[in-house]
Amino acid sequence: MERISDWLTTLLVGATLTQLGPIKDGAGRLFNGLAPAVGGQPGASAFAGSVVVYFAVVGFLVGWLYARLRLGLAMSAADALLDLSRRAASAGDLGTARAAKDAAMNITQGTTGAAPTSPVQNIGGIADRYDELRSTPASPRRTGQMEDLVRQGRAMAKSGEFSAQDVQSMFTLGTPGRRVMALALMEGDIHLADFSSVLQAIEGSQSAFEQYHGLIVANSMLGSLSPDERRGLKTALEDPTVTSRWAQDSARQALADTIYNRLDETP
Structure with a gap:
């Protein structure tokens, strides 16, 4: 589809450049023909032409955007x-394959006009x-399967369908999965990050997996934190009840150390 789009664009540009004369004459006839519909007064042809050109350009920009x-x-x-979904099916994980395929279908239904389910x-x-x-x-x-699900969530964030309030409510009222x-x-x-939720994921996480991803978000949003939030x-990172949870996990330990060292830097 991208190649066809490029070919059509090249064709249209080329045809326009070679047919400027006929296009000018045709546009003049069109504008004169529309003049009675906009009052038929002197200057009506120019006004009709302006309307046609304006909406043609705006329509193109809206479609392109x-x-x-x-x-x-x-x-x-x-x-x-x-x-x-294909990789999960090949690995025999039919549940993940089905969930990923359903999520993909919901996305495509939302872009083709079929009745979509909500992003939530x-x-x-x-x-x-x-x-x-x-x-x-x-x-x-x-x-690994859980990380695949997180990658799906990250991809869905790029759709722009979620607000910060949606995400905060999902965390506050949700199950471990939500x-x-x-x-x-x-x-x-x-931009969807909520500090109170991230801090809760670090201090009161329901799993090591949740705590790890809470640390990832905390590391990403350090530059935007206020002095009180820092x-x-x-x-939290100095609390023994928190740090003891990653004593045997080098990944969380390294990430927590990175965050702690960055907190000592001037924001």
Whole structure:
């Protein structure tokens, strides 16, 4: 489709440049023909021409902006979800494959005019899948599947369909899966980040996985924190009841140390 679009653009530009004379004559006839519809007074042809040109340009810009800002992101997110579905199916994880495929279908339905489910419902399905995985025995494979679900959440954040209030409510009122998906959305779009939720994910996390992603978001938003928020985060990272939770986890320990050292820097 991208190649065809490029070919058509080249064709239209080339045809326009070679047919400027006929286009000018045709536009003149069109504007004169529209003049009676806008009053037929002197200057009506020029006014009709201005209206045609204005809405042609605005229509092009609106279509181009929609394709770039919404359609392109939706297609990229759907492609990523379908790729995840294929990989999960090949690995025998039919639950993740089905959830990823359903999420991709919901995204494409939303861009083609079919009755879409809301973004919160879409990510709610991914959160439910996370909760299902969490109930299974811990293993490297399970952790990898959970990270795949977080990647889906990050991709959905780029759709622009979520507000900071949506994400905060999802974390505050949600299940463990929704809390993690809220953090994933914050990772995908740092403008959705809510400090109180991130601090809760670090201090009162329901799992090591949630705490790890809370630390990731905290590290990303350090530059925008107020002095009081920086002090609150530093206090949490000094709390023995918090630090003891990652004593045997080098990844969380290293990330926490990075954040702590950055907090000592001048904001």
